[in-house]
Amino acid sequence: MAVPGDEDEQRQGFRLAFEAAPLTLEQIWIKYFGIGGRAGLTEVHAYVYGALSLPPIERDVLAHALNESLNTLGVNGRRASYSQAINPSPDEGAPGTN
Structure with a gap:
């Protein structure tokens, strides 16, 4: 069973979004490589x-x-998830917090 936020959960979310997408894995990989995937x-x-x-980091670049x-x-529709939630905390200067 996958632990929330773990690699298996992220992989499953990616795969569901990918399988619903009108894209090949090669097309996604080209984009991934172009934005810094290794x-x-x-x-x-x-x-x-x-x-x-x-x-x-590689999973997140691939999801992106x-x-x-x-x-x-x-x-x-469905989007791939990241390994961590990306929400600025109030002390990071989020709008309306200064």
């Missing part, structure tokens, strides 16, 4: 299908590549 296409494929682990691609295409 894993090869074979490694990404292995990660998506549960045969390989990726560090949190998919989400950004979906946004660019104007696709509504």
